[in-house]
Amino acid sequence: MPIREITHLENDDYRVVVHTEKNIYFYVATLTFLEDFLNSSGYRFRMADRGCLINVDSIACVDMDLMLAYFEDEPTKKSKKCTLGKDKFARILKEFTQLENRCSSRITSKKRLFGFGR
DSSP, X not given: OOGGGEEEEEEETTEEEEEXXXXXXXEOSOHHHHHHHHHHTTOOEEEEETTEEEEGGGOOEEETTTTEEESSSSOOTTSOEEEOOHHHXXXXXXXXXXXXXXXXXXXXXXXXXXXXXO
16 A cells, blocks of 8 residues: 555554555554654644554645644545644644645634734
């Protein structure tokens, strides 16, 4: 499986669930180990929430109200998504400001993330 196809990884007891757009794989490791390994290999994976590691380059749009990242431009109820912790996502958004350009109309400005302009 090409690493660039990974959308996110989640903890599941003693293993990690590896998500791609169409498939799910299982791997025995820790998210910390995988984050270090993937980032040292030139990819951009960040902790999105406790127990969830996200491939920043695979984010297509973000719902700022529900703090969810989607991996397709027009998400549906069946779309894969990843929850985002407010503090962790704020760091991701600061580091990768181009995310704002990849958001659909469901997204407002960066100000909403930080609690301004409501």
